Structure formats: C-alpha cells, structure tokens
Amino acid sequence: MHNYLQIENAKMVFDTKKGKFTALTDINLNVQQGEFIALIGHSGCGKSTLLNLVAGLTEATEGVLLLSEKEIKGPGPERGVVFQNHSLLPWLTCFGNVHLAVERVFGAKESRAKLKERTQAALDLVGLSHATHKHPNEISGGMKQRVGIARALAMEPKVLLLDEPFGALDALTRAGLQDELMRIVKETHATTLMVTHDVDEAVLLSDRIVMMTNGPAATIGEILDVDLPRPRDRLKLAENPAYHHLRGQVLEFLYQKHLKKAA
C-alpha cells in the first residue's frame, strides 16, 4: 500500500486585520487509497482549513500536498467536496446540480445520453431517484445533503472531502445518512476525508481518526486506528467493548488533554 494522499509539513498562515494568524502548523499525514479518515477537534482548531487545503480552495503557506504523487495546486474535479451547508444552486433542480458537475468532468468525451445516465445513477446511488426534478427549496435538509454527496461522487473523484456534512441535520436523519455513506463508500471504494465534531460519527465511519489540538497553530495531536470489523452496525457496536474503548480514547483526548478554555 503506497501513500495516496500525502501532506508534508503543511503550514497555514492567514493575513488578518490584526496581523498574521497561524491556523495550522507541522501537519504531516499520509492517507492510503480507499481509507476513510475522520478529522476531529474542537471548533476553531483548523480542521476545515486543512480540508480546504486538500480541496485546493486555499493554498498552504508552507509545505507540500501530494495526491497520487502530483502536487495539489488549486481545486480540481479529482477531489469531490461536500460542503457543510450543501451549497446547491437554488435555480437548478437536483438533476441540474449534479449534471453541472458531470458535464464538466465527462462532457468533453461522452455523449449527452451518457452524461444524463451518469447523473441519474449518482442520484439513484444516494436514494433520490424520486426527487430528480425537484428544486433544492422543495426538499428537506437531509435530501439536500444527499444531492451534495451525489454531486461530489458523480465526478468519480480520487478523494471525497466532506466538511461536517451532517452537522446541520437532526440526529435521526444524521444516523440514516451515516449508514448511507458507509454503504456508498463500500460500493465506490472512495478515499474519504471527513471533518466532524461528532465522536460517535468518527468512530462509526472511519478507519483512522485524526485528532487535532486547539488553535492557534493547531496541529495533529494523535492518530487513532479504528480496527472495528466492517460492515459496521450501529446497534451491535453499542454493545461492543472495543467500540466504547475507542470512543473513550477520543473523548479523553478532546476533554482531558485538549479541553478548550471557555471563551
């Protein structure tokens, strides 16, 4: 297994009105193909900043990011991003939103019929076959997030980047989408990087949990291997002592070693 996504000595400094602000420093991370990584930490620790570096939306001040041995320079369709607030275009239907991505990636070499087929397949994959021609304001928050996932997946990205994708959803909808995401990742073998602040979500979904220290100048504190067998079932895990042990380790990191001082 070679390192698919490599982050070496990444540092991110923002210019703000109050001067320079170091958000991230000394970030070193190697991700293997097909791996599911969760980034967890208190809010403001720069986990979304790290995701944006991989997405190419911001450029690292120092250090190198490589994806299958090519340097990441700017955003690109080989990295599919699912945004925290879904970011669907309200004037396009679900189909239109996904088709926009499909058209961009495959439009040059495939027929129109094939592009439509791809779009429909992506919507089918996230269980939205029935909402194809609805506009985003006609569907629920959970469904919008599914369209966001479909849009990212339809591009057949090398890496799927999820920025707190289920943060704004209620607990029941979130659980449903987590199960859905596990199924999709299994079907597509996507390499996934997911930002979350939900400990259960991190343990349930990921192969490794990257725990980040508090900012400013946040870095990777510990990396926890989640060696629970797959497929994982949330009900069975509830009785699994290994699951509780892992959960306890993440909580200990967040609330004992790196408790955020009350603002």
Next chain:
Amino acid sequence: MSAVTLNDSSLKEIMNSPDTLPLPVAAPAKPRPVPFLETERGQAFSEGIGKFFRAVLPPIIGIVLFILLWQIVSSSGGEQGLPGPAKTWASAQELFADPFYDNGPNDKGIGWNILHSLYRVGAGFGLAALVGIPLGFMIGRFAFLAGMVAPIISLLRPVSPLAWLPIGLYVFKETEPASLWVIFISSIWPIILNTAAGVSRVPQDYLNVARVLNLSEWKIFTRILFPSVLPHLMTGIRLSIGVAWLVIVAAEMLTGGTGLGFWVWDEWNNLNVEHILIAIFIVGIVGLLLEQLLVMIANRFNYE
C-alpha cells in the same frame, strides 16, 4: 315462570302468532340539517369572507374619504375652485370614449399620448439596460474598474434628470432623442448600482462550487453569476423604470409634441383643469401597473 327455549321454530311461531304486534318500524330519522355556517366548508367560507372584508374594507373607506375630501375642497372654492369628482368623471368618460383619434400634430387621443409616453420610457430604459447591465457586471467583477467609475457615478447620480435636457437638445438638435437621452441618463444609475451590488454579493459558497467543479468562465456566468444576480437586477430595473416614468412627464412638458406630459401642459394652456386631474390619475395608474408587472416578474426569479 317456565323457561322458554328459543330456537328457530319457536321464534317463527311467536312471530306469526296474532298476539305478537309488529314493532312500528321507525322511519329512518332524517338527520337535522346542519346550518351551513357550522359545517367545515361554511366555517372556511365565513373565514374567507372575514379575510376578504378585512383586506378590502380599509382601502375602500380610504378611497371614499379621499373622494369626499376632494368634493369638499372643490365645492369650497366656488366657481373658481377645482373641478369636483363628478365633473371630472364625466369628463373622463368623454375622453375615453374615443381614445385613439388623430387630428394632426397637437391634437391626439389620450390613448396615443399614453402610448407615446410608454414608448419613450421603454426606449430610454432599454438603452439604459443595454449599457447599464454589462457595465454593472464588470464593475461588480473587477474592483479596479469599480474604483475608476465610483467617483463619476457618485458625482452624476444626484443630478436632477431635467438638468440633462439642455445637453441632449444641444447635442441631438431635436426634441425626440433629447427626451430619450433624459430617460436614459436618469434610469441608468439604479441598473448599474444594483447589478454591481448583486455581483459583489454572490455567496462565496456558490463561487466555491464553481472553483471545485472547475467551471469555465461562461458556465460560471450562465449558471452561477447571472441567476444569482437576477433578483438584484430586477430591483434595479424596477427602480429605474419608476424613475423613468417620473421623469417622462416632466421631460414631455418641456419638449412638447406628444405624450402625457405634453398633454398636461397643453390642457393647462387651455385651462382644462379636469383633464389635468385626469392626467394625474392616469400617470398614477400606469405607474402602478408597471410596478406590479415588474414585481410579478421579479417574484418569478426569487429562489429563496
């Protein structure tokens, strides 16, 4: 008391015996008709009526009071006072009986005058949109250009529209292009400013989507910038047509020939005060209809 066992045959016997009186069969009770207002539909009906009156009554009372006030003002002036509502109404009926007559250059039906004014507003505004919308997009997209034109716009925008009329007359040597020029210059500012504001307020999320998908400039414009700016653009169009309609009456008073403004001035020279009052109503009503039409179009493009 001896026990009687009831079975099929004994039951038949009892029923057939002459001592057994048939029970009077009660006529199926007619359900008492529920008063209409107590039914669900009736409730909805009375609620609807209530809503209707609450919505319609205040404006009607307002209009009636306004007409009364008008009547009082006109009758208190005696012979020299303003024409009252009844007199104005009669005059309006006469006027609208034949709106499209044409007796030469200075004597045309009211319909022609309205259409001429609308045409000038449409043409002047159309030119303003043709120049203002692309300019607004460029100003919103390129900060450098915005910095360049900002002082010019701030300087020229507060100028009274009619101050541009002599410039138009001097440059074009004719009244028709001069009045279009006045409409153009007074209605272009809201279009430019609202379009530019819309472009600079395109949500960062949408632009991030564009970057992640690596969309071409053309796709960014057609799929993200334009639809996102459209509501702002519609506001700009509404404001600028509103201004254009305000300005056209004044401009036509000065340039003459045709149009509502010319007609008002002409009737002032004829001392036909009823017609001036009618003109005021027409200007108001046409302005209101234009505004409503544009609001309707704007709502079509509201995606919230």
